[in-house]
Amino acid sequence: VQAAIDDDCTHVCFIDDDMIFPRDAVHRLARWRQPLVAANYRKRIPNGSFVASKPFKDGYGQVYTTQTAASLEEVSGIGFGLCLIDINVFKRVPQPWFEFRWRESTQSHIGEDIVFCNACKSAGIPLYIDHEVSREVLHVGSFAYSWSDADCAPTT
Numbered sequence: 427v428q429a430a431i432d433d434d435c436t437h438v439c440f441i442d443d444d445m446i447f448p449r450d451a452v453h454r455l456a457r458w459r460q461p462l463v464a465a466n467y468r469k470r471i472p473n474g475s476f477v478a479s480k481p482f483k484d485g486y487g488q489v490y491t492t493q494t495a496a497s498l499e500e501v502s503g504i505g506f507g508l509c510l511i512d513i514n515v516f517k518r519v520p521q522p523w524f525e526f527r528w529r530e531s532t533q534s535h536i537g538e539d540i541v542f543c544n545a546c547k548s549a550g551i552p553l554y555i556d557h558e559v560s561r562e563v564l565h566v567g568s569f570a571y572s573w574s575d576a577d578c579a580p581t582t
Contacts, residue, residue: 470567477505
């Protein structure tokens, strides 16, 4: 990220090596002209939940990508598997940008992506997911998990 700032880049794109996505995904994320836009995808486990989350009336939970989900949706947390971030976000969010934290209440780690999302929220930076791109993303594990894998049955 610091090299991108030093080189006067306008954005940083994170793409995990276990993601399959459309060739034009980055351009499609950029078209929204938002500070942070990501794809919503399933975790690589059977019946995997979606990585995007936000508060709901009855608590905090995952955001589902469905066939009818609106194109762009504001969320509170995202995964960095396919994520485009405006370089100015890094100028507003203090370092360290990516760190793991320990959650004593659940005896578990909070990943660097959620720690960063929380820092963005504290800085007043909105986070979005693009459901159109999300419907074309696969997360490869024991098989390729897609948005529509309700029971995560193996693909053939």
